[in-house]
Amino acid sequence: MDRRQFIRTAATVSGGAAASVAIAAPALAQSTPDIRWRMTSSFPNTLDTLFGSSQLFAKTVSDLTDGKFKIDVFPAGELVPGLAALDAVQDGTVEAAHTVLYYYVGKDPTFALGSAIPFGLNARQQNAWLYYGGGNEAINGFLETYGVTVQPGGNTGTQMGGWFRKEINSVADLQGLKMRIAGIAGQVLAPLGVVAQQLAGGDVYPALERGTLDATEFVGPYDDEKLGFYQVAPFYYYPAFWEAGPTVHYMFNSAKRAELPESYRAALDAAAALCNTRMLADYDVKNTRAIRSLVGKGVQLRALPRDVLDAAYDSSQKLYAQLDASNPKWKAIYDPWSKFRSEIFEWFRVAEYTNDTYAYSKQAGSQ
Structure with a gap:
């Protein structure tokens, strides 16, 4: 050539x-097409911690896709009721939701394992289980039949035991107590005399004010102060043994998610991981300030009596044994979760617990 x-x-x-x-x-x-989704939240827009996390999620997804994938976020009640988020994602009313899986224990108690069960994992342990202990895979495997998939999207840390119109001095004081409580905790407390009710956050204050409820738990000092519970129930108990580290999830319609370009699916996962970290940090700062504010307003802090904790623990173990024997889906997740819990508790007792116990006692003694 x-x-x-x-x-x-x-x-x-x-x-x-x-x-x-x-x-x-x-x-x-x-x-990379232009796509617009709708997301319903199980929380009111007055809660900047929870609803604000959904807004951060939507902004992050948009930023990661150069504005081509947009998600419109709606507070509880605007499109569907707060506790109907799962149904709305399933039937395609919305493509996504920000919700808590234990809201749906009426469909199957196994839902609670994805978020929190009484005497379960704290926030760090929960993240360890979900991300590296097989938790995410187990939960999403369970959810396949519902046509949805989830990613961890926040954690509140250990919650408060709730607001009571009267003092609780022993298990006997729980007899006939009407209490708003989420997840399977109501089933744990029922043998102790509690009449459990599950209400969305925005419906709790009116019920407590009218006396339809005698007590309620929600999250912790910051959110609870915003919702005004201290105005109608002066006794604030701790801890919420049923929510040591509850995970809030982003939920997606599986078919709609599968239609997305791979980069958009990666954006959903990255945004969820960001919100999962940010929410816990946000709560830790805001609750620190809010608990002081509430005490300054005359709120009376009380520790739940030991006999209440002991009775609830015994009740929870009986319930778990019953579910293990009767519900194969529960058993498939609970048994490995229980093994993980035992092992990580052993580790946390070695360093975390001893360090925290000593440091907290010294700090308290210096005040």
Whole structure:
């Protein structure tokens, strides 16, 4: 081949490459289409911790996709009731939700294992189980039949035991107590005399004010102060043994998620992981300030009596044994979860517990 022929051949190849680039550009654009989803929250927009996390999630997804994947977020009650988020994602009313899995224990108690069960894992342990202990895989395997998939999207840390209109001095004081309580904790407290009710956050204050409820738990000092519970129930008990580290989840319609480009699915997961970290940090700062504010308003802090904790622990173990024997889906997740709990508790007792106990006692003694 002479020099001129070589140049002509090279030019042809070069032109072909340029044409390939020109053709590839629209194909690339088509792989990142403009998509708009709707997300319902199980929380009112007055709670900047919980509802605000959904807004951060939507912004992050938009930022990661150069504004091509947008998610409109709606507070509880605007599109569907707060406790109907799962149904709305299942039937395609919305593509996504920000919710807590234990809200749906009426469908199957196994839902609670994804978020929190009485005397379960704290926030760090919960994240360890979900991300590296097989938890996410187990929960999403369970959810396949519901047509949804989830990612951890927040944790409140250990919650408060709730607001009571009267003092609780022993298990006997729980007889006939009407209490708003989430998850399977109501089933644990029922043998102790508690009449459990499950209400969305925005419905709790009116029920407590009217006396329809005698007590309620929600989250912790910051959210509870915003919701005004201290105005109608002066006794604030701790801890919420039923929620040592409850996970809040982002839930997606499985079919709709599968239709997304891979980069958009990665954006959903990355945004959820960011919100999971940010929410816990946000609560730790805001609760520190809010508990002081509440005490300054006359709120009376009380520790739950030991006999209440002991009775509840015994009741929880009986319930778990019953579910293990009667519910294969529960057993498939609970048994490995229980083994994980035992092992990580052993580790936390070695360093975390001894360090925290000593440091907290010294700090308290210096005040």
